[in-house]
Amino acid sequence: MRRKENDGMQKLGLVGGTGPESTVFYYKAVIDGVQRVAGPQSLPMLTIESLSVFDVLDYCARRDFDGLTGYLTAAIDRLARAGAQVASLTALTPHIVFDRLRASSPIPLISAVEATCAAAVADGGRTVALLGTEYTMTEDFFSGALRDAGLQVMVPDAGEITWIQQRIVDELEHGIVTDDTRAGLIAIVGRLRGAGADRVILGCTELPLVLDDVVSPLPCLDPVQIHARALVAAIVAPGD
Incomplete structure (x- = not known):
């Protein structure tokens, strides 16, 4: 029997474009996660509000966190008006103002930072190397x-x-992915491993383009995949 469309599932809103590559990762990861949990004919109800990663980085460079909060809050409000019942950011850098966003959001927000912290503890590491944007x-x-x-x-x-x-x-x-950048990141992770790190967090959601467990000197914690699992758990009713 075919599953009733979106039975018991909440609509998810993603603040995307920060950047575009990771927004694609999130879209696919949420779909895959919903289908693993609810069956291959299940698809999430999902709306993406696309912003600009370069605007986000500019706000951070100017330390205009009030402006960044307003920029992101407007996007979350638009998602809520589009029917989203749960929302999230698709980048780590904007989490610099996550507490402000959560306090003013009309719908629940699921934090990639919180999800990644919980996963890092569960993974058994003691010392993590954190990569990301300058601000992260x-x-x-x-x-x-x-x-x-x-x-x-x-x-x-x-x-x-x-x-x-x-x-x-x-x-x-x-x-854009280059061998030079991959080699440079591998060298940095290798140095941090030598200094005592036992895991590396890919704390920019574009870093999985260039680093993974196959090439990294340390086991990778990928916040996109970790966060996507938390989002699926938030929107799919237990037992679906």
Whole structure:
């Protein structure tokens, strides 16, 4: 018997475009997750409100967190008006203002940072290397949450942070993957492993384009896949 369309499922809203590549990852991961849980003929009810990753990075560069909050809040409000019952961001950097967004959101927001912290603890690591945009690596919204979860956190040095940021902005946000960037990231992760890290968090949602467990010197925690599982759990009723 064919499953009744969207029976018991809540509508998900994604704030996408931050960047476009990771929005595609999220879309596919949520569909795959729903079908694993609810069956191959099940598809999520889903709306994407696409913003610009470059606007997000500009707000962060200017430390205009009030402006960033307003930019993201407007997108969440549009998702709610489109019928979304649960929403999320599709990038880690905007989580720098996640607490403000959650406080004002008309619908529940599911945090990628919280989901990743829980997964890192469950994975058994003690010291995690955190990669991401400059703001993810230098601000405390992600590192602090990891420490609060009982983990030690390592980040690249200042020169490496600048190099990673440039590669994210110039290449990965445009879907460009080069051997040089992959080799550079592998070298950075290898150095952090030598300094004591036992896991690496791919804390920019475009990093899975270039790093995974096959090439990384450390086991990778991919927030896109981790977060997608949390989103599926939030929108699919138990037993569906």
